[in-house]
Amino acid sequence: MGAIANQTQGRSLQAMSPKSRLKDMVTRSWPRIQSVIGNNMSPERLMQMCISEINRTPHLAECTPESVLSCFMKCSALGLEPSSVNGLGGSYVIPFRNGKTHQYEATFVIGYKGMLDLARRSGEISSISARAVHEGDEFHYAYGLHEDLVHVPCDKPGNLTHVYMVVNFKDGSHYFQVMTKADIDKARNQSKAANSGPWVSHYEEMARKTVIRRAFPYLPVSVEAKNAAVSDERTPDYSDVFHPIMDADDDDPVDVTVEDTEATQTEANETEPADWAEQAADETAEQEAQE
Numbered sequence: 001m002g003a004i005a006n007q008t009q010g011r012s013l014q015a016m017s018p019k020s021r022l023k024d025m026v027t028r029s030w031p032r033i034q035s036v037i038g039n040n041m042s043p044e045r046l047m048q049m050c051i052s053e054i055n056r057t058p059h060l061a062e063c064t065p066e067s068v069l070s071c072f073m074k075c076s077a078l079g080l081e082p083s084s085v086n087g088l089g090g091s092y093v094i095p096f097r098n099g100k101t102h103q104y105e106a107t108f109v110i111g112y113k114g115m116l117d118l119a120r121r122s123g124e125i126s127s128i129s130a131r132a133v134h135e136g137d138e139f140h141y142a143y144g145l146h147e148d149l150v151h152v153p154c155d156k157p158g159n160l161t162h163v164y165m166v167v168n169f170k171d172g173s174h175y176f177q178v179m180t181k182a183d184i185d186k187a188r189n190q191s192k193a194a195n196s197g198p199w200v201s202h203y204e205e206m207a208r209k210t211v212i213r214r215a216f217p218y219l220p221v222s223v224e225a226k227n228a229a230v231s232d233e234r235t236p237d238y239s240d241v242f243h244p245i246m247d248a249d250d251d252d253p254v255d256v257t258v259e260d261t262e263a264t265q266t267e268a269n270e271t272e273p274a275d276w277a278e279q280a281a282d283e284t285a286e287q288e289a290q291e
Contacts, residue, residue, distance in 0.1 A: 021065045022050050025242060032241040033069070037076040046072060049085060056084050059095035060106060067106040068093070070236040078228050080114045089205065090114035094197035096235075107193045110232045112202075112209040118225040119167070119212065125219070126168045130208035133162040141178055149176050163207045165215055177215045184210055191233040 026043050049072055054060045071093040080090040089111040096107045119128050133139045135158025141149040164178040184207045188194050199206050216229045
């Protein structure tokens with residue numbers, strides 16, 4: 001498709017309603033979308049989820065259709081439906097205004113329960129949990145050769161001071177990690193969705209999710225789960241799905257003449273030693289003449 005056609009198509013998409021734009025993109029890109037999400041979802045179900053989420057969060061209608069679809073593709077690929085769909089807190093799709101492009105973009109956010117789900121899928125974890133510590137709680141921990149962690153909640157908890165996660169493996173070993181309130185807020189400030197969505201409405205759950213995500217590099221989780229943790233609170237990049245540089249069905253012949261390549265390599269192998277031999281002989285002759 002030429003540049004003029006691309007520009008015309010872009011203008012026509014902008015003129016469409018959000019529902020029509022999404023439907024058009026799903027229709028045109030479905031084979032490539034399906035290669036990402038597999039058979040987890042039909043195009044009708046994908047559209048239904050997108051429209052339902054837009055109705056609940058109107059600002060999503062102002063987001064680029066690519067970012068909205070990308071977030072729902074990530075939800076489907078990971079098997080984590082948005083919390084607004086099933087109420088389980090597995091994931092969220094949040095609108096975010098990009099300061100560089102001045103456009104709204106949808107952001108994919110894994111919830112606390114979604115992070116637990118991803119960790120448990122490895123089959124090597126017997127239990128995993130994360131808890132919040134508040135002012136007034138008895139809490140102390142130690143790392144090193146004699147690790148220890150004690151937390152006794154009080155009856156009237158004050159402000160949050162720490163979060164921690166503990167995982168027990170099926171081989172009998174364990175791992176734990178602690179984050180302070182300052183650590184949590186630093187992680188929050190690095191998120192595109194820091195001032196909206198679950199970071200505002202469910203701060204403590206997001207704090208517990210964050211400490212689990214921080215521990216992911218040290219857990220026996222799948223590559224898929226680790227990649228999901230890396231892409232958390234970002235806009236997934238599926239630009240190759242919506243704007244492929246080259247289609248897989250391109251069948252233009254590629255001329256690769258193996259015989260000529262092998263012949264050229266053979267000639268190089270045959271002439272190279274001779275050149276080296278002649279050079280060595282010349283250097284020897286010069287040395288003898290000097291002596």
